[in-house]
Amino acid sequence: MTTRRDFLQKVTASAILLPLPAWVMARQPYDGPVLRVALMGLGGYATRVADAMRSCTKAKLVGAISGTPAKLTEWQSKYGIPARNCYNYDNFSAIKNNPDIDAVYITTPNSLHHSQVLQAAAAGKHVICEKPMALNAKEGAEMVAACKKAGVKLLVGYRMHFEPKTLEVIRMRNNGDFGKVLFFQGLCGFRIGDPTQWRLNKQLAGGGSLMDIGIYAINGARYMVGEEPAWVTAQETKTDPVKFKEGVDETIQFQLGFPSGVVASCLSSYSMNNLDRFFLNGDKGFAEMQPSTGYGPIKGRTHKGELTQPHATHQTIQMEEMAGIILEGKQPIVPVDGEEGLKDLKIIDAIYEAVKTGKKVALKL
Known part of the structure; x- marks a missing residue:
């Protein structure tokens, strides 16, 4: 049986040998700003991200967007998402009037990224988009320009x-x-x-x-x-x-x-x-x-x-660090914009x- 003291001794020894990333150190009680995220496209990868976010301190899953009503119902129950923070692809633009959501994470098929990023930017929400960001460079340039014009950050899921x-x-x-x-x-x-x-x-x-x-x-x-x-x-x-x-x-x-x-x-x-x-x-x-x-x-x-x-779970680290980029202006070692x-x-x-x-x-x- 491993006691709490044994565990702490092992953690302390490991800390001496290996520098721990900042997000690990942040396991101490955190009372700073939290990035409130809605996931768009509730497929397999979105589920992986949602599960990983359970361990985040700086990012929280608060919304869901899907074209499948049954998935929205399931996610409300599984992740404790309020019904008022759930949208479909037709009424997604109404997210503009929802102060509970800071950012939209888009995990839909590639061809949908362009229009959905433009919509999210127009709604005044920060955007995290899965890679590849778009179908081609022309679309990508339009997405970058739209987010700059709207004054929101555009990040890409480079975990x-x-x-x-x-x-x-x-x-x-x-x-x-x-x-x-x-x-x-x-x-x-x-x-x-x-x-x-x-x-x-x-x-x-x-x-x-x-x-x-x-x-x-x-x-x-x-x-x-x-x-x-x-x-x-x-x-x-x-x-x-x-x-x-x-x-x-x-x-x-x-x-x-x-x-x-x-x-x-x-x-x-x-x-x-x-x-x-x-x-x-x-x-x-x-x-x-x-x-x-x-x-x-x-x-x-x-x-x-x-x-x-x-x-450590890649998506947990990614969301912690991206919250820092969006909310605190942190500069990552390798860009993700x-x-x-x-x-x-x-x-x-x-x-x-x-x-x-x-x-x-x-x-x-």
């Missing part, structure tokens, strides 16, 4: 930007532990199931694997290397044109070139498992992470040994152009 092992690799890179960075590899993929799901619908997803799992490799290349790419080349492979119809990519390989000479080789696939891997190589050392972007725990090692930062999301959309546009033309496409981010 890995707060993940402790990821941040440790970034710290080591900034500290020069890897020396001159030379190469990055990002492998992201899984075998997708149900052929009728929205992720395989061009109108809803905007593409295929690249618009879903591939964005992790795109974004990961940027934050692992610490530069913005200058060019991209890309190739598409399709083995099942029935399941992966026109405009829905099955597998895309793409290469990024950076101003310093770093090159990145990445792969995005809906037809292979065991691909959740990042590798960063420099002339003095390396970092390898596998899994690198899954829900956790993330595992990794460098030339100095295993990464041992403690695991709309401009960050727009850069990834510009790269996605360029990858699809490179696939279509077979040419190297210049990037201006």
Whole structure:
């Protein structure tokens, strides 16, 4: 049997060995501002976020938006959401008159993000939007502009930007532990199931694997290397044109070139498992992470040994940190704002152009 004293001794010993993130330290009684959030699109990922928010101190789930009445009823009961804070997609704009809600977190299919972000901004609510932020850079730029005009913040659900092992690799890179960075590899993929799901619908997803799992490799290349790419080349492979119809990519390989000479080789696939891997190589050392972007725990090692930062639910950390960004003006180590999301959309546009033309496409981010 573990006593309270044993537990406290273990926690104290761990605190001496490992620096704990600020959100962990905030487990002490918190009486500061709380971000009151409504989730839009009550699917599987929204449920994951809602469950994770039970452990938050700076963020609280207070509202729900769905086109399915039964889901709204279920969420009212499960998460204690008042009926007055529940909306459907037709009356969503009325959220403007609800002082109980500060921000809307959008977890709907990709093609809906643009219009829903514009609606939320017009209602005067801060917005957190799942990635990819939109279907293309044109939509993304309009979303950034709309939120600026409305005076609200636009954040993107880049949960890995707060993940402790990821941040440790970034710290080591900034500290020069890897020396001159030379190469990055990002492998992201899984075998997708149900052929009728929205992720395989061009109108809803905007593409295929690249618009879903591939964005992790795109974004990961940027934050692992610490530069913005200058060019991209890309190739598409399709083995099942029935399941992966026109405009829905099955597998895309793409290469990024950076101003310093770093090159990145990445792969995005809906037809292979065991691909959740990042590798960063420099002339003095390396970092390898596998899994690198899954829900956790993330595992990794460098030339100095295993990464041992403690695991915590990604969505809990994300919502705590995003509350700090919105309410307190905190600056994250890696940006999560709309401009960050727009850069990834510009790269996605360029990858699809490179696939279509077979040419190297210049990037201006």
